[in-house]
Amino acid sequence: MSLIQVENLTFAYPGSFDNVFDHVSFQLDTGWKLGFVGRNGRGKTTFCRLLLGRYEYSGTISSSVAFDYFPYPVAHPERPTREVLQEAAPQAESWELLRELALLEVDEEALYRPYETLSGGERTKVLLAALFLNEGRFLLIDEPTNHLDTQARARVSAYLRRKKGFLLVSHDRAFLDGCVDHILSLNRAGVQVQSGNFSSWMENFQRQQASELQQRETLQKDIRRLKQAARRTSDWSDRVEASKAGAYDKGFVGHKSAKMMKRAKAIERRQQKALEEKEGLLKNRETAESLKLSPLTHCASALVSCEDVEIFYGGAPACGPVSLTLRQGERVALEGRNGSGKSSLLKLLLGEPLEHSGRVFRASGLQISYVPQDTAHLRGSLTDYAREQAIDESLFKAILRKMDFPRVQFEKDMADFSGGQKKKVLIARSLCQRAHLYLWDEPLNFIDVYSRMQIESLLRDFSPTMLFVEHDRAFQEAAATRIVRIGEKK
Secondary structure (H helix, E strand, O other): OOOEEEEEEEEOOOOOOOOEEEEEEEEEEOOOOOEEEOOOOOHHHHHHHOOOOOOOOOEEEEEEEEEEEEEEOOOOOOOOOHHHHHHHOOOOOOHHHHHHHHHOOOHHHHOOOEEEOHHHHHHHHHHHHHHHHOOOOEEEOOHHHOOOOOOHHHHHHHHHHHHOOEEEEOHHHHHHHHHOEEEEEOOOOEEEEEEEOHHHHHHHHHHHHHHEEEHHHHHHHHHHHHHHHHHHHHHHHHHHHOOOOOOHHHHHHHHHHHHHHHHHHHHHHHHHHHHHHHOOOOOOOOOOOOOOOOOOOOOOEEEEEEEEEEEEEEEEEOOOEEEEEEEEOOOEEEEEOOOOHHHHHHHHHHHHOOOOEEEEEEEEOOOEEOOOOOOOOOOOOOHHHHOOOOOHHHHHHHHEEEEEOOHHHHHOHHHHOOOHHHHHHHHHHHHHHOOOOOEOOOOOOOOHHHHHHHHHHHHHHHHOEEEEEEOHHHHHHOOEEEEEEEEOOO
């Protein structure tokens, strides 16, 4: 297989003084199943766009293969799906496309429907199937899981495991473990390439951090000891110099003073070397400070419940009958396929006037904090947003900083934030709100792994009452006290 070689890559967005990449060099094999990880804002999507030739940069990127990008831009979504896929993969045979769709469990009839009528998960699957039929190209897959339910994620992960020659941007740990054989990591101080899946990379990275931390502590002890030795040597040298006055053998005293000075210089050099070694450590250290939450306590045991609830859009049921009771202190994950009504149920419990049948109960005086899926409404400054939401600006920004939100972003328009940064804004706002119940609808889309683990720890430590939709299996297992499955309406 051929290589993608990156040498001395340096890039910054126009008008920015901060380099996204600063003289980084590495190489990738085009036959790898490559997972691409890093905290929000580190430049994962930017690197994909650099490979596609969309930005000017210094340094070199060389490759003998061309690149395709997912999500593929569909110019005319009103056309039949088969025509959209023919445009994405013009050399593909019909039988090949049908074979790929079967592997992804997509019904053939989807090809004859307008593309715009497909669900988000169906669009992801059909486009991946088409793009993998473009021979001799390296596929850049950017966050494919955002429209996939748990079962679909497992299916797509298994599908990718059969392929080779792709770069996959994802923060879903189980999804990555199921399909990649190498990891490309954007760290604080550089880029790392390692063989293995995400879990093996994380284990090695944490082991390296622990080793460097221990080495740093040892060096700090050495530096303290050397400083004490330097002070003693300096005192000795001063006393020797003072003894020269009136001394009988001034040559001997001068020789002794010179030895003390030589020893002091040696100690100084050792101390400087230890300082330099210490400064070279932990530059890639990733920290995840503890987050805090102050949920309100309600006098009622059951905060919300629904009995045989069906929700309707345009007179048609969006989901089958749902019965659920959420008690104080529970964290319930709603599970179900895309289109099964999970988001609609959250909105109904929030109090939106959706057409429905069955009985819905909300405890009196219930305070609810809601994190929606959509972030398109986020515009303007963080300061104005905090004022509009009636939350404490200092606390709001402090939470964002703990979630590795760069301080330089505070002065920018939220519309220019990355997808993960926008999600962090919504989560930080929710954490500023004291509520009896937290309704979170797919809060982790685009959110990096370290922030996911931060939130898992938060929920375990403070035990808020929560009903959430999240398809990250690792997060579900770590955060939920109970999982309720919602079936589709037959």
